[in-house]
Amino acid sequence: MKAVRFHAYGDAGVLRHEDAPLPVPNDGDVLIKVHAAGVNPADVQFRRGDYQAFAPLPLPFIPGWDVAGAIVANAGGFKADERVFAMADMGRHGAYAEYIAVRATDVAHAPARLPLEHAAGVPLAALTAWSALFDIAQLQAGQSVLVHAGAGGVGQFAIQLARRAGARVIATASAANHELLRRLGADVVIDYRNADFAAGLANLDMVLDTVGGQTRERSWPVLRSGGILVAVAMPPPDAAVAQSYGVRTAMTTVLPNGERLTEIARLIDSGELDVTIDSEFTLAQAAEAHRRIEQGHARGKIILRIAASTHEEAP
Ligand SMILES: NC(=O)c1ccc[n+]([C@@H]2O[C@H](COP(=O)([O-])OP(=O)(O)OC[C@H]3O[C@@H](n4cnc5c(N)ncnc54)[C@H](OP(=O)(O)O)[C@@H]3O)[C@@H](O)[C@H]2O)c1
Structure with missing residues (x-):
């Protein structure tokens, strides 16, 4: 699959758009076809190596813990093609990729009201x-x-x-x-x-x-x-x-939480909560997205579009 990885810690220039092995789901995981990944300051901090002393990453590493996409095959209570979003586990490969394996308990159905590109900006x-x-x-x-x-x-x-x-x-x-x-x-x-x-x-x-x-x-x-x-x-x-x-x-130490994301999706669908999107980039432009968030003045969330996704895909 195509993914963005870094092979060494460093500035945004270390991000490489390249082929990477498909993730292998563990017991209790679902495999998600990624439509969009949210970009967070943590993606930059981990890429720079800020936490390498106490949270070393398996290099080459795929960053990105905010994901919205579609379930690949029935698993963990989810059905194939269902639209989902999640904050993924920070110790594992992330969402700057065509596929990601995520613990099913960290996943929730995506808000029906939002395109997946916007849903990816919500979880973390x-x-x-x-x-x-x-x-x-x-x-x-x-x-x-x-x-x-x-x-x-x-x-x-x-x-x-x-x-x-x-x-x-x-x-x-x-x-x-x-x-x-x-x-x-x-x-x-x-x-x-x-x-x-x-x-x-x-x-x-x-x-x-x-x-x-x-x-x-x-x-x-x-x-x-x-x-x-x-x-x-x-x-x-x-x-x-x-x-x-x-x-x-x-x-605060944010943790993945599928149950709470279900409640957040409900608030979004009832119009009580919304997400503001700063900008969207393609997967190949991940370094540009990192430079944008590093400036510290994003107005809302920065998104990487990965698979073609339309709101009309929602059931
Ligand atoms: N501990 C955790 O679990 C956890 C979880 C999530 C995030 N974080 C951390 O929390 C911080 C914020 O994350 P984020 O995702 O919200 O960042 P962000 O989206 O990149 O924040 C950008 C915003 O910061 C504003 N800003 C910059 N300097 C400011 C200042 N001095 N006073 C007021 N506003 C200022 C900018 O507004 P203007 O353009 O108007 O200046 C811009 O809208 C980051 O350090 C992140 O790593 C920690």
Whole structure:
């Protein structure tokens, strides 16, 4: 099959569009014909070798853990040709390929309302936002949350999910993305480039830190006593710093979850959740897609189109 692999860690230039062996499904896997793969910052971080010390990859490696496609043969409760999407296991070969084997329990039926190219942009980012907001922070109706990078992959889902849960949402982005943030449900939008986002903010219940660095450091004081900063950006936050502000902190580690994706697909089909697509590339243009996400200003999700797919293929 055709795939994009890297044989050594490095910059986007290490990505090679080439022939690779077909994946061999393990017990409990389904084989998916990939229509589209979502591109995430993690794809770049693993390609660069950021995690090679504690999570070495089998090289040559196929990156990409967001997939939408069609089931190849009946397995794991799925039937041939069913439209599915998944966040795949990060230790295994990914979705920048014509086929991928994924644990059946990590897979869900794709939202009927979306073309598979758009469905591929959902799993990892939506699962991350869900986990940070509800598993970790246990965000409740009537609480307030500051979502950094509201126009990014994780941020767009966080705004919608928090708003749907009845929280008051404050989100940051550059001015060009403010209309998008409002449409997603942000109550307050802040241009982080031209203003100190922290000025005027206080007593918030939660900060979703998708940026790290100075943005994280300047976020602590906006929390109420006992509030929580949940980081998705590396490195994990410093518990001693949180304690000095009288707040809590935790790091999100997104995990595959087919059952939750089924719920996410339901929300998409009922019109309660949407995905914004930044750009689409072909599989052979994977390096270009990586350069785009590395700039740090994608407006929504970046997609690799792999097999011809049309929305009309949906049953
Ligand atoms: N721990 C986990 O399990 C986990 C899971 C998913 C993601 N992550 C990490 O979370 C981070 C975000 O991921 P993502 O997929 O959302 O990234 P992304 O889609 O690449 O984020 C791009 C967005 O970031 C915004 N942005 C850049 N700098 C900003 C700043 N200083 N303040 C506010 N917004 C800023 C940009 O908005 P403008 O163009 O308006 O500037 C752009 O819309 C990454 O580091 C990723 O690795 C971790």
